[in-house]
Amino acid sequence: MSDIKPVHTDSGIPIDVRYSAQSKNATPALEEPGVFPFTRGVQSDMYRGRLWTMRQYAGFSTAEESNKRYHYLLNQGVMGLSVAFDLPTQIGYDSDHALAEGEVGKVGVAIDSIEDMQTLFKGINLQDVSTSMTINATGYILLSLYVALAKQQGADLSKISGTIQNDILKEYAARGTYIYPPKPSMRIITDIFEWCSKDLPKWNTISISGYHIREAGSTAVQEIAFTLSNGKAYVKAALEKGLDINVFGKRLSFFFNAHNNLFEEVAKFRAARKMWAKIMKELGATVEKAMMLRFHTQTGGSTLTAQQPLNNISRVTLQTLAAVMGGTQSLHTNGYDEALSLPTEEAARIALRTQQIVAFESGAADTVDPLAGSYFVEALTAEVEAKAWELMGKIDAMGGSVTAIEEGFMQDEIARSAYEYQRNIENGSKIIVGVNKFQVAEEQHPPVFKIDDSIRRIQSEKLSALRAGRNAALAAQSFANIEAAAKDGSNLMPHVISAVENKCTLGEISDVLRQVFGEYK
Template sequence: MAKKVLTTSGIEIKDVYTSCRPMEELPGVFPYTRGIRPDMYRGKHWTMRQYAGFSTAEASNKRYHYLLKQGITGLSVAFDLPTQIGYDSDHPLAEGEVGKVGVAIDSLEDMEVLFNGIELQKISTSMTINATASVLLAMYIALARKQGADPARLSGTIQNDILKEYAARGTYIYPPKPSMRLITDIFEYCSRELPRWNTISISGYHIREAGSTAAQELAFTLANGKAYLEAAIEKGLDINVFGRQLSFFFNCHNNFFEEIAKFRAARRMWARITSGMGATDVKAQQLRFHAQTAGSALTAQQPRNNISRVTLQALAAVLGGTQSLHTNGYDEALSLPTEEAARIALRTQQIIAYESGAADTVDPLAGSYFIESLTDELEQAAWSYIRKIDELGGAVKATETGYIQQQIGEAAYRYQKTLEEGEQVIVGVNRFVMEEGPLPASFQVDDSIRQVQAEKLQRLKAGRDGQVAAQSLENLRLAAAGTENLMPFILQCVETSCTLGEIAGELRSVFGEYGS
């Protein structure tokens, strides 16, 4: 008897597919399985981003200008760990982490340096930031104002997805309830002031990186999305207004066909979720997403093999209909990407766009017995998880009880076991291993930048109007203790030279910390 072949979600792949429902769906038409626009990439390519940020704002600004010259069409900012969890670079808990996994941003001054020579009104910027998303967005708005830009014309995205932080990533600060308040405050503020801004990027990427299957990534991400919809509707917001500004962030892993089917199923499911919750506006029904190739699929062994992995993953994202894409550098299992690795990663996208023909027609694999069946089966598997989450009381409750974390952990264990037993082959790791020479030159961030940032903070505090800054922080604290939208108060703090750590500290004093 032939051995069964399964996807990472446990769906059996048949030898041959001989039947399929008639293809009646069209791209740009509900439920958007085949794409959100009738012409997709024939009209406009996806936004080509390279996630970048390290060391100081000055160093990251140089990398952004380099990438812009190489042809990226959107910036994507990585912040360091202290910035992500609300500590200034001179805080004792920041030691050893400043500038390491992203750029250190302590104040509006740092944000000005980060985007020096870049007109914010002319570029789309994605910022991977969650617990402190409100502060970084306020800094971006304040800088745009200083540049003379109209905030209503700013385009970009903040990740702002705290639920997946509790379940899969860990860069949370406040408990779930005040965290959800901050998120819905951003929804409300941006619906008035930044109508072109994506107020959240509901992220399956980190769920997958933590070890989930494709079906779990799909289910848990959409369940989180439902929770955000419910919270915003409970706040009195109109789904047909704030729903237009929601976006998603998915992983694109190694199983080529499963990933394509996952993206198609995601659009169909989200259209049905939103319409079932009252969305009648097409833009509020459509799932728009950014994709990033899988960091966890990169290997330190034979690292140039990662170029092939990234290429296949990027092609799957394109065939699945992504609106935005980041391709990982081949050396990222070793360090932050070098300029050469970042350039090759970008060139991979450009070759797919301009040389492969993949962008020449909409949903090229539509009608494939395999793809259509796999799309249906992934959807069914994801709905099964979502029904269980609904039974538990929704995504917030399912996270608080540990259900989602448990499911991810069990999937990660099963996958690791297949690697160790050789059932799942990773080229260069558990098969086709070879004696390796010296590793490629890697990118290093010097610990001395913490002192550089600390000196900047000293100069900032010495030069600002301390009384005005203190009053801004006090106003924020009082507003946090009440029910007002916090975004105007955070923006006031930013514009009066308060630091990120000071702002987060005031909110900590009112909201407390999760798990403490």
């Protein structure tokens, strides 16, 4: 046995050749699903009662083009929409801004005003659909646009459901689409918590994201340690504002990545639920729903290869199984062509069909926590949890996530793991099929989805017409109200909603707060 090559997960956890009841931490806990600390799931019957929400992340070009894709996906059986925004929208610039050149509509849809939002959801009743919006620094504006449109549709705001990502801390650590410094950014987030708890009670006010931390190169352990640390920082900020943890805690959600190591990913999801329940209890939550870690999963974009892209269908299938057997509440599956371009309609349909096949043909949804009791999975869950607690302890000792980010700790840890992962691929100790082994001489070249550069001109023309046609006095008063609220500490949300109703643009509103809060460099 001594000559058997040692094996570790990407998180550095050693894997034994075999597991038994005598293995460390291999004995399953005697807890039930739907019961604190929710290791086995947040519902007692999980998917027997209701399947996860099948979403497909989509958004590109103009609102008109994205609207067509949404109707296509709804007709194919998606259960919820998930909106991708272009880079200018994410960092608070209108499409006609000089810094937006070359980026309008490229990695998501361009949304500048209430008119774009009306077009994006044309023919879609917001009261009847759950919408997830992957937006952070400008999340308060996109949520305001969504609320304004719902009001125009005559919707009951108490029945509107969905999620904004609204997780700015991971932007500083891993992704970069921030605008303002950390402290005013945290203030905006808690304003959203406060406003939604009263006016939009079914809305998930934040999706604390490990996805982008993992995409930046972290391990599974780092993904949950950094994500839960960020979550802890948001909860503490809300508590300092005087908000009730048993109220806002129910509307917190998480967003995780699903990678290829099926068993480590299942263990990660199980450990994260258990850890978050304990964290929330320690912070004062007494209602079980406020202690539940509910999460959306997206399959791993960084795992997809441009070489032999059809192999990505197999990767996404493995990742789908990991998310489902790990107990996700909603799921987006990536298109096989996403290492090459935005997904084509065919690729998006295959990705959705992958979820549907797992749901209705695999048996994975037939019982709660199907890998529970596996000596291997139980031991791995305990190992992931122990390593994540250890890492969180280092962050706590530094004063929490904000300090850890300001001092570069999270960024350095992620960079180190990304380097190690890439080095293992290059030296052949980690095999990526089609990349460093099992290559083919002739590569496949599937059709790619291209965005027309004329979109910026189209959006700029719309903006000119909007500004010329709006009530200038109402717009000016709206900007003044937002500035005053930013300075006096009152909740920003009612003023931003009023501003977008008065046809103020995303870039203009962002600029008002740039003048008050400054920009993070």
